[in-house]
Amino acid sequence: MTRLVVIGNGMVGSRFTADLLAADHAGRYTIDHFSAEAGHPYNRVLLSDVVSGTRDFSAIGMPQASDPRLTVHPGVAVTAIDREDRVVVTGDGRRTRYDQLVLATGARARVPALDGLTCSGDLPRGVRTLRTIDDARGLTAACVNARRAVVLGAGVLGLEVACGLARRGVRVTIVHPKATMMERQLDATAGSALTATLRELAIEVRPGIAARGVLLDADDAVRAVTLADGTHVPCDVLVIAAGAMPDIALAKRAGLATDRGVVVSEMLQSPSDGRVFAIGDCAQPPEGGSGLVAQGWSQARRLIARLTGAAPAPDAPAADDIVRLKAPGLDVVTMGVCGVARPDLPGHRRLSVSDPGIGRHIELVLHDGALVGATCVGAGRLATQLLTTYSLRTPLPSDPLALLLDRSAFAGGASATTTAGVVCKCNSVTHDHLEKAIDGGARDLDALADRTRAGTGCGSCRDDLCALLASRTQAVTPVKAI
Known part of the structure; x- marks a missing residue:
């Protein structure tokens, strides 16, 4: 038997363990799985939905694998790795041996240096991040x-947190150091349309100005944020949503190669120790990390194939260039070439319709007869069609302007997605897979999730799943959120 230790029981670590046990037909592996968090795994991507109240905590839980070969250690943090003796050491001094070790420690919220706020230790009362389920409980x-x-x-x-707080009746001000919000995905014009919608939601926006510090009262509770221009x-409540950093502290203490993340090869193996692997947000593979769960799940599949000698399942088309905002009252979808820093390559053509005053902006980027990028603010139905065209590389009409004017201009119309194409990019689930599941008896979202895992990632495909269920079953029974 091969003794495998997995550290981290988040979306990637829990999926890796469950799928490895299913793929290990020879019963080669016994697994000890350690988790610093005490509860079952959960969908971290949907924490902002919990804050907004559109989902409850029970709706974001994920299944924990159960198998005689698996021992789960919830609420037990690994504090050290002794690579010479091949042992992991927990906070209570327990030592567990391994033959192979998988790090799935994820990432932690980045806390910027602000006057009155330390970057380590406990945050002052009222200052919050949103990375764990405990963060979500505290924020709500x-x-x-x-x-x-x-x-x-x-x-x-x-933006998702801001809209969630506003939905709960809290007056919200967004402070952002860049002139354009979501600058990785939006340009200045699209950002103006987004700003108009936020103001309709009674959310104040302070773009282009950095926070300098926080003001605390006598009880060390936050009372104001100081901006670079001296205003307060x-x-x-102060919610810090300044990005995330791979959690590499354990790997660094063990002497493993680290940079921004835990350095690994294309096969997810540490160059410092052939018995150690890393997957998910903590890993830094040669292609870099996207911070999206789809990449982590792809890494888990590849590592399982390596460990079991099986052929890896093919990945869906890359999902790391599609962003769909999950925020009550906001409708933003981007794909491919977009954002302030987008490349201006020869042969690219741009078509746009923009009315920032009412919160609408649509831009298409075309190249060699294909849609290579799109930005949609305030145009949800059109965005869904564009996602299909972009994902499937559907041929464009002779006059691409028709894409902005007539839904029937999409090649194949709405039926283009009924026989091909990936619906759930996080889990590589195609329409064919979904139709087979429906034909096999899946009649609601929960059943589809159980059979295909569709909708259990970022959740942005839920509308498409409901539409497919409605078209195939004529009615969708209301169920709890997945």
């Missing part, structure tokens, strides 16, 4: 008595 509890909140950072997470923004 803080909303009960909060009147004003500041969200630091207007990336995807920051009062708040009872």
Whole structure:
């Protein structure tokens, strides 16, 4: 038997363990799985939905594998790795041997250096991040008595949190150091359309200005954020949404090669120790890390194939260039070539329709007869069609302007997705897989999730899943969120 230790029981670590046990037909592996968090694994991507109240905590839980070959250690943090003796050491001094070790320690919230705020240790009362389920519980509890909140950072997470807090009746101000919100995905014009929609939601926006510090009261509770221009923004709650950093502390203490993340080869193996592997947000493979769960699940599949000698399942088309905001009241979808720093390559053509005053902006980027990028703010139905065209590389109509004017202009119309194409990019689930599951008796979202795992990642495909169920079954029975 091969003794395998897995550290980290998040979305990638838990999926890796479950799939390895299913693929290990020879019964070669016994697994000890350690998790610093005490509960079952959960969908971290959907934490902002919990904050907004559109899902409850029970709706984001993920299954924990159960097998005689598996021992799970919830709430037990590994504090050291003794690579010479091939042992992991926990906080209570317990030592567990391994033949192979998989690091799936994920990432931690980045806390910027601000006057009055330390980057390590406990945060002052009222200052929150959103990376764990405990963070979500603390933030929702803080909303009960909060009147004003500041969200630091207007990336995807920051905007989702801001809209969630506003939905709970909290007055929200977004502070963002860049002139354009979501600058990786939006340009200035698209950002203006987004700003208009946020103001309709009574969310104040302070773009192009950095936070300098926090003001605390006598009880060390946050009372205001100080900006670089010297102004103060009062708040009872400060949510820091300034990105994440791979959690590499354990790997560094063990002497493994690290950079931004734990350095690994194409086969997810550490160059410092052939018995150690890393997957998910903590890993730094040659192609770099996207921070998206689809990449981590792809890495898990590849590593399982290596460990079991099986052929890896093919990945879906890359999902790391598609962003769909999950925020109540906001409708933003981007794909491919987009954002402030987008390349201006020869042969690229751009078509756009923009009315920032009402919160709408649509831009298409075309090259060699294909859609290579799109930005949609305030145009949800069109965005869904564009996603299909982009993902399947569907041929464009002779006059691409028709894409902005007539839904029937899409090659094959709505039926283009009924026989091909990936619906759930996080899990590489195609329409064919979904139709087979429906024909096999899946009649609601929960059943589809159980049979195909569709919708258990970022959740952005849920509308498409409902539409497919409705078209195949004529009615969808209301069920709990997946």
